[in-house]
Amino acid sequence: MARGLALPGVCLALLLLAPSHLASAAAVEDGLLSNGDFETAPAGGFVKYASVSEGASSIPGWTINGTVELVAAGQHQGGMILIVPQGDHAIRLGNDAGIGQVVQVEKGSEYAITFSAARTCAQLESLNVSVLGGASQTVDLQTLYNIEGWDAYALAFQATDEQANLQFRNPGMEDDPTCGPILDNVAIKKLFTPDKPKDNVVINGDFEEGPWMFPNTSFGVLLPTNLDEQTSALPGWMIESNRAVRYVDSDEYTVPQGKRAIELLSGKEGIISQMVETTPQKEYSLTFTLGSAGDSCQPPMAIMAFAGDQAQNFHYSPMGNATSQAANVTFTARAERTRVAFYSVYYNTRSDDHSSLCGPVIDDVRVWGLNGAAGLKASVGMLLGIVSIVALVLF
Incomplete structure (x- = not known):
């Protein structure tokens, strides 16, 4: 607000x-x-x-x-x-x-x-x-x-x-x-605004800090347009467009990790973004987890991810029984603050209820520098995460 x-x-x-x-x-x-x-x-x-x-x-x-x-x-x-x-x-x-x-x-x-x-x-x-x-x-x-x-x-x-x-x-x-x-x-x-984690300039990238959610409510909480990241019901994040996104929890939805995540609704009309601190001309990696909320959302599902002057389309296509997948965008910062943003490519509804809006879920958003030891450590962490997902699917 x-x-x-x-x-x-x-x-x-x-x-x-x-x-x-x-x-x-x-x-x-x-x-x-x-x-x-x-x-x-x-x-x-x-x-x-x-x-x-x-x-x-x-x-x-x-x-x-x-x-x-x-x-x-x-x-x-x-x-x-x-x-x-x-x-x-x-x-x-x-x-x-x-x-x-x-x-x-x-x-x-x-x-x-x-x-x-x-x-x-x-x-x-x-x-x-x-x-x-x-x-x-x-x-x-x-x-x-x-x-x-x-x-x-x-x-x-x-x-x-x-x-x-x-x-x-x-x-x-x-x-x-x-x-x-x-x-x-x-x-x-x-x-409470969470502290920035080590080797990650995104605030509240796991979406664990947010508004009150009522127990036993299967519709999550809608976050309408909010253009002030300093006073946001989802600390660190802005809702830029004229439609809401949905804040979901693991009690009623499938969440990639932790307790909370964001479900993107209404295509380009539901954009979530954050301005992160960067060093000009330094190379960075934007990584996140893309998943399904488990609410019978009809495919296809995809998101558009933005990082500075880079934009990339990711379709939700997990392997085997996995309910989420890792994604990555590499970009070079042009300024001291860089915008990262996400929206759903499609306007999705539930297969069991064509009047209810739904969409892909994002979680665990990270931005880290790829230069020096910190970048190497972050890249290794990303690789280990992907290996863990593959191992979970195969075994």
Whole structure:
């Protein structure tokens, strides 16, 4: 989430929330915010299929601005059933309506907010996520990435104070006031930027550091466009294009190594990149692992890898029973910072669900110099990795 993107209209709406109406802040821990799943009953209890809340204490743990409806699983609206991402309840934001919570944070630290969202009856619904006095970003809900009708997203912000006033707002003004995005499962996680490993200038190349992921969720977490690598839900990385990439873990997906990886979606519309420190005129090797997420993604699968002025296409074609393969691009640095980037060559969907987007997985991204002893050591390590994969396949 880029800093300094708060829009005047957003600021005006947020200023309507007087400090006395803010929910009391509590020490924040990684995981759900206070009543982040909206399963805590209001003072009057849950009203089946018809709970419209207005006022500072209508939804425990949250303050609201405008018409915010507490919806239930199975609730009908017109000829459709409203989507509740998880559990029995969620909230729907009416025209220009918002919901917020104040959380205790560590000033100067970076945090990722994970939340689930779905649209109702409007095609162009979106959700603005902001921190009062800081970052603001609008997530487009028009594209659905799976057939369930909802997706989990993650955005990041840097705390400018010891309290963060987190706000979710529906910026739309539909003719039908019952249309509006649905919000559920709001969680937070403090982010840490990993140190650069020895003989590798890529930060977080194994993707192990990232946003909160809910257990037993088979759709991963979408990382929408983010052009500020300094404040990213995936530390060190930027999402450059207008579509998201998917952050996946080994509990629900096939991950080449470790716990986390990135699944590339939507062809050229889902680009992940990083600017790495290099020495001009020095030769480097970009290596990474290319794999399948094990989610029935239809072939062919391939990625385009960029390193400086070099670009190379890699098709996913593992040997035997292997689920991943090693790849390498050699390049000569032209500047003190070099861009490495990846995107999926194809627009893939699942064979068992043609409405769900999928794609190849990348993991273990490394960039090392090929000159001198460090380069030799790195090259030997790469060779040993390839030998290990071949041995695993043969034996």
